[in-house]
Amino acid sequence: MKPSEIKNSTFEVLIKVILSQSDLKKRDEVIVKNYSKICLLLKWLCKNVCEMKKRNEGLDDEKKIESNDLLNISLDCILIISSILDKTDYETDQENLNAIDAISRVFEEEIEFLKLLDEDIFVRKESEVQRQLSILVNLTSRSSFVDLIINEIISIPIDEFFFNINEFLESKPYDLLLSYVNNLTHSQRLKFFIAESNFLARIFNIYVDSDNDRLNELLILIVRNCCLDHKLHQILLADEDLLVKLVKPLAGGEQIEEMESLPLDLQYLPLNKEREKNPKIRLYLIESIFQFCATSWGREKIRQSNIYYLLREYHRWETDPNAIKALLNLIDVIIKKEEEINVDNLKDLLVPEDLSKKFNEFFDS
Structure with missing residues (x-):
């Protein structure tokens, strides 16, 4: 299915409900109760995002803007669906668990889409990576995604990422980036890397030089997680x-x-x-x-x-x-x-x- 066919698709109603529902609880209920259809929608959205990104490379500026609008709508919808995975209070209800498991499996299968998110956060401007980082934060709130991201998705060497953390914090939304890093520290491999490198010293250097409370909270939270x-x-x-x-x-x-x-x-x-x-x-x-x-x-x-x-x-x-x-x-x-x-x-x-x-x-x- 092509993006132009979205108005004629059975997904149109779901997309409108997901994007227009201001009551978060009701929105989540829609996702849970319709999770089978949501999973099909999610697969379609992930694949379309990848296709649109490829097509964008050959478009002129005017057409690229139009394509980017559709791309951002798709990412917004994916972000909302991914937020279900970060709701631990939902894990006491079987229907919620079924929805979470099914949606998780879809994301785990969309490797190309995950790699696209990862590439974007390292090469795109701060204003353009909010959605991508937010989706990755939601996904890595679940332990099953952490090793997948570390072992198969991250496109730059782990040491390069962490040794250039200062540069990334200056050019990216620091709260989302550090929340992402904080989630990734649940990886045993990553924790050993951090412990054996001087990364925690770098974290403390940033902390000492910063007067930003929220930034400092996230930095020390990473340290605490490594001490666990x-x-x-x-x-x-x-x-x-x-x-x-x-x-x-x-x-x-x-x-x-x-x-x-x-x-x-x-x-x-x-x-x-x-x-x-x-x-x-x-x-x-x-x-x-x-x-x-x-x-x-x-x-x-x-x-x-x-x-x-x-x-x-x-x-x-x-x-x-x-x-x-x-x-x-x-x-x-x-x-x-x-x-x-x-x-x-x-x-x-x-x-x-x-x-x-x-x-x-x-x-x-």
Whole structure:
């Protein structure tokens, strides 16, 4: 079917309903209840987008504008359909699950379309990639897509993408790009690459130089996700650099008796040193440190660093209830002796009830 035949197609009604329905809940209900037809529409849209992109290369400017309008309408429709995949609250209803699974399978089969999205986000201007990135963010919210994207779709080498992250953040919608990266960090392969490279150091350099709260939240969230995997902890904490970077934003300029027992870069900070102002970022930093307490090795590493003394001073300063709760949970684990905890990996084994509650809150967040 050609794009020109869209008005005569049975898809016209579905497209109009999807694009015109302002009530998101009702729109989603239409997609779920008609998911068999939606899947056929989705296949048609994906293939047409690929065909239109190819035809655009030989068009003059006037015809290209007309074609781009149709292309954008198609992408808008695909974006709306893909948003169903990012609704975790739908996974308790069998009809919703059937729709999500069916729509997921269609996307997984449309490799050419996925490659087209990927190519666009690296070569097109910021104003032209919002739809493409949004679709990829929705898709990679599901773990089944993450490895597919990493192994088969991404067109540039992984190291090139991450080592040029500054350039991409300047030229692309940073919130969508970082949400996409954040989803991709659920890939085991990617997490090991990040842990063994200096990418997290680059993330912190961007964070330190930025005064954009939303950008910084997304950056530290990526760091936190990389800390979630206890298999990476010995790589991440091979030296004190990452731990220092996590603690430093929480530290003030207080002069404490235990100063010289701290890592060198945390000693004698300026008296006017300010702590991170954003409570959400402070919470992410605490949660990142907390992940290292999953294993006895990590807990000992934390204790040996003596960051407890800075966390103690930070606790006296903190006023946000969520950050205080997280911090007290962290401190409680640090000051406990291993004989009291009596397990190596708290993620794999049964643990004392008080510790289990603390870890469930953090590991599932």
